[in-house]
Amino acid sequence: MRVLVFLDGTVGDPEAAHIRVDDLGLLRGDGIFETVLVVDGKPRELDRHLDRLASSAAKLDLPVPDREAWRQAVHTALVNWPAERECAVKLVYTRGPEGSGEPTAFVLAQEIADKVLRQRAAGVAVVTLERGFGPEVAERAPWLLLGAKSLSYAVNMAALREAERRDADDVIFLAADGSVLEGPTSTVVIAQGETLRTPPARTGILPGTTQAGLFDGAESSGWSVKVEPLTMDDLRAADVVLLVSSVRKVTRVVSIDGEALPDASGLHRQLLSIYESLY
Ligand code: PLP
Known part of the structure; x- marks a missing residue:
């Protein structure tokens, strides 16, 4: 329909x-x-x-x-x-x-889509793919339209097909210096202790509405939130890695580049309920 x-x-x-x-x-x-x-x-x-x-x-x-x-x-x-x-x-x-x-x-x-409903429940296996530019380029080269939600999503869709070729469901883009950017259709959020972290929009990523809502809800529930550059080591050390977006809501990452992450379904449920309590 x-x-x-x-x-x-x-x-x-x-x-x-x-x-x-x-x-x-x-x-x-x-x-x-x-x-x-x-x-x-x-x-x-x-x-x-x-x-x-x-x-x-x-x-x-x-x-x-x-x-x-x-x-x-x-x-x-x-x-x-x-x-x-x-x-x-x-x-x-x-x-x-x-x-x-x-x-x-x-x-x-x-x-x-049914696929999104399944991923909300089961989580996603993710591969990291390079995006080919440094995190500082967004401010220097506004004509690249980084941070705009433009209709030119062919690259994002190609990255998702590459993930599929690698037996994964989704992608985390890395900048030329290896720092974490975003998914092709989602924002990366990690939790460690009672803190949520996400990379800043100035790295050339889209400022996420779901991430912003989740951070509001988390702060009201006593979490601290930080918007700061993230590395792959941060992701490996996190209690849970999430891909968040309007349609998938708060989805947990179950593996990165074929390496399983520890089961974080309890923490994921807690953060999802913080997100749902906003509405
Ligand atoms: N980053 C990219 C590239 C996206 O396409 C999206 C959403 O589609 C997001 C982040 C997450 O944004 P939102 O939470 O506003 O849906």
Whole structure:
């Protein structure tokens, strides 16, 4: 099942063609997106997603997104979606047809993939893959759009296929100096003692809305939280390594590069319940 709503509020047929063949989002991946988790009819972290949509738009020099129109389009999609069924709502905003100056903008509600549901429960086997640049390049080279959630995800999807070739489910990207970055569709979080840690956005990673929510919840439950560079040694020494994202929520890593991590299912349950208690 899918529900499609254009930014002007029109509900469209999700099985029909709507995008022009010269749309720059299609031709060049020139656009941005967000994926919002909806549980019991309520979008999670919508404000943080809309903030990041605005910040990605600024990085790509796209017109400032009309926040209220996006919020209303999400609402319209959810009015047309059965509240008891969890869904992922994509907000898609492209530069539009070539030369038109008219962005393409729509919201698409979709089912959560079975694979994601399985990974939430069982955890993920991860491989580390190099991303090829240093953690300092993001500030020096803004045209690389690091930290923008752009539609150019072909590299991220290729990394996931590489993981599959290596009999793994997911990836942790490493910078040229070996420091930990992020997953192709997730943020890396580790727990050690009563502290949660995640790498800073200035390393060229996407600032995660799930990580931000989890850190808020953890702080309220008496944990300390740190945003600081992480190394592979930090990951090996952690009590639990997590990949967190809107759709997968808080998922534990069960192995890295074929090496099993100690069973951390109790700690994972505790952190997942901190995350769930936010909503
Ligand atoms: N990093 C990347 C590259 C992502 O694509 C995503 C989400 O898809 C995340 C991190 C996690 O972000 P969020 O928690 O906002 O879903």
